[in-house]
Amino acid sequence: MPGRKKRGQQTVVFDNPPVLTAWAAVVGPKEGEGPWGQDFDYVLDDYLYGEQTWELAEYKMLRETVKMALNKRNLLPEDVDLLLAGDLLNQIVASNFAARDLEIPFMGLYGACSTMAESLSLGAMLLDGDYYERVVAAACSHHYTAERQYRFPTQQGVQKAPSAQWTATAAGAVLLEASGSGPGLKGVTVGKVIDMGQTDANDMGSAMAAAAVHTIKTHLDDLNLESDYYDLIVSGDLGQVGSSIARQLFVRYGIIDPNYKDCGVLLYDQSQAVGSGGSGCGCSACMLCGPLLKKMQKGEIKRLLLVATGALMSPVTSFQGQSIPCIAHAVAIEMD
Amino acid sequence: MHTPEQKIKEIEKQEYEDLINQAKPKPNLARNMVWAFVVGGLICMLGQWMINLMLSRGISLADASSATSCILIFLAALFTGLGYYNELGQRAGAGSIVPITGFANAIVASALEYKREGYIFGVGARIFSVAGPTLVFGFVIAVLVGLIRVFLS
Numbered sequence: 001m002p003g004r005k006k007r008g009q010q011t012v013v014f015d016n017p018p019v020l021t022a023w024a025a026v027v028g029p030k031e032g033e034g035p036w037g038q039d040f041d042y043v044l045d046d047y048l049y050g051e052q053t054w055e056l057a058e059y060k061m062l063r064e065t066v067k068m069a070l071n072k073r074n075l076l077p078e079d080v081d082l083l084l085a086g087d088l089l090n091q092i093v094a095s096n097f098a099a100r101d102l103e104i105p106f107m108g109l110y111g112a113c114s115t116m117a118e119s120l121s122l123g124a125m126l127l128d129g130d131y132y133e134r135v136v137a138a139a140c141s142h143h144y145t146a147e148r149q150y151r152f153p154t155q156q157g158v159q160k161a162p163s164a165q166w167t168a169t170a171a172g173a174v175l176l177e178a179s180g181s182g183p184g185l186k187g188v189t190v191g192k193v194i195d196m197g198q199t200d201a202n203d204m205g206s207a208m209a210a211a212a213v214h215t216i217k218t219h220l221d222d223l224n225l226e227s228d229y230y231d232l233i234v235s236g237d238l239g240q241v242g243s244s245i246a247r248q249l250f251v252r253y254g255i256i257d258p259n260y261k262d263c264g265v266l267l268y269d270q271s272q273a274v275g276s277g278g279s280g281c282g283c284s285a286c287m288l289c290g291p292l293l294k295k296m297q298k299g300e301i302k303r304l305l306l307v308a309t310g311a312l313m314s315p316v317t318s319f320q321g322q323s324i325p326c327i328a329h330a331v332a333i334e335m336d
Numbered sequence: 337m338h339t340p341e342q343k344i345k346e347i348e349k350q351e352y353e354d355l356i357n358q359a360k361p362k363p364n365l366a367r368n369m370v371w372a373f374v375v376g377g378l379i380c381m382l383g384q385w386m387i388n389l390m391l392s393r394g395i396s397l398a399d400a401s402s403a404t405s406c407i408l409i410f411l412a413a414l415f416t417g418l419g420y421y422n423e424l425g426q427r428a429g430a431g432s433i434v435p436i437t438g439f440a441n442a443i444v445a446s447a448l449e450y451k452r453e454g455y456i457f458g459v460g461a462r463i464f465s466v467a468g469p470t471l472v473f474g475f476v477i478a479v480l481v482g483l484i485r486v487f488l489s
Contacts, residue, residue: 052452053452148449152445152466153445153446153448153449153450153465153466154422154445154449155416155417155419155421155422155441155444155445155448155449156422156425156441156442156445156446156466157416157421157422157423157424157425157426157428157432157433157438157441157445158422158425158426158433159368159425159426159427159428159429160426161363162361162362162363162364163360163361196348196349196352196353197349197352197353198352198353198356203356203360206356206359206360210352240361241359241360241361244359245355245356245359248355248359249355273426276361
């Protein structure tokens with residue numbers, strides 16, 4: 001028997017939609033120079049953020065982002081029931097270390113770059129299930145920690161493929177509350193892991209496009225929505241290449257003229273030499289917690305579907321010749 | 337044997353592959369080749385100029401060659417440390433990887449990168465993380481060529 005709140009194949013809707021009452025985004029220098037620099041709460045002067053290593057900078061970025069979000073509601077970390085966060089580092093250390101400092105009960109998540117949608121989804125379910133009053137959902141990534149973990153030493157003189165993406169240095173945190181004023185989180189569609197046999201780690205957008213479109217299609221079908229129901233359907237980090245493939249897949253699956261954009265394309269200017277676009281947990285997290293929620297607050301966007309996408313491989317599986325399994329979770333955010 | 341479901345899945349994957357091959361931007365081969373040729377050529381010219389200079393001052397060819405290699409390696413290491421070599425590599429590709437300077441860059445970049453994990457498990461253990469394959473296969477080929485020479489003579 002399906003759950004009472006489940007709709008269709010993979011979607012749940014909430015009786016009492018949790019509210020996004022506060023949010024914050026911190027980004028690195030390059031992201032600050034992009035088209036949305038004014039919309040973030042804080043732009044780092046340099047990639048070390050006053051720390052000794054990039055890993056420490058990344059965790060500090062996440063910690064400070066959570067604090068900034070709470071500050072906007074005059075809350076302290078001890079007022080929060082649960083922190084759900086994740087990042088790209090091995091053993092998700094950035095989140096673990098941030099949770100250590102914040103002293104909020106914590107569950108660490110790994111959904112690669114889909115983490116922001118994953119943390120929002122779980123947080124919303126826990127709130128609608130009456131387990132908690134306040135949950136913080138957060139995610140972060142750092143260009144140089146990701147680069148050294150997944151690719152080459154950062155000073156290595158290698159040429160990037162034009163389809164390769166630029167891991168964003170960014171963090172985003174949302175305070176979800178059972179009640180309050182702000183955009184409401186109406187429902188979520190939990191994605192399936194989709195693997196189309198792609199093996200090129202320099203072109204993850206293409207691999208992830210299939211997962212993104214599968215989740216979008218399932219979401220619209222499960223809730224019987226028209227493809228233009230949302231003012232904006234925004235994917236996490238498909239980049240130029242991946243989002244052009246997603247557009248072709250929309251046609252194939254009969255999703256007619258959706259208002260579709262991609263965070264990885266939006267985050268940077270064309271001139272910033274980021275290859276196909278941005279990527280990383282922070283990419284969708286900072287776009288949501290910066291410009292997108294700001295636009296919702298101003299009423300420029302009423303209905304938003306955030307479809308954060310993640311490539312679930314590791315350097316080890318790539319070297320072993322395995323294909324890239326991908327996931328996408330959709331979160332429906334609406335302003336009443 | 338393949339079940340019909342597996343076959344359909346295979347076809348779907350192939351269709352997806354075709355879709356990607358159409359959409360994926362191709363590297364600009366002509367531009368990349370010109371960059372690689374010019375930058376690689378300039379690095380080699382610089383080396384040749386040093387050798388010629390030293391020869392003209394009466395240094396033997398063997399000594400001049402060794403000294404030139406040392407200077408080029410030093411320069412590559414310096415510019416890696418200053419953060420310029422990877423900028424060059426973005427454009428020049430193989431032009432800055434193939435000369436001896438590329439090898440220096442690979443080692444120094446690794447050393448810099450892993451210094452934060454300490455001198456033993458960081459620098460010491462991982463300094464050849466990128467250059468390692470070159471060393472291993474260089475040694476293997478050297479041994480093979482040596483053996484061939486032994487058998488031929």
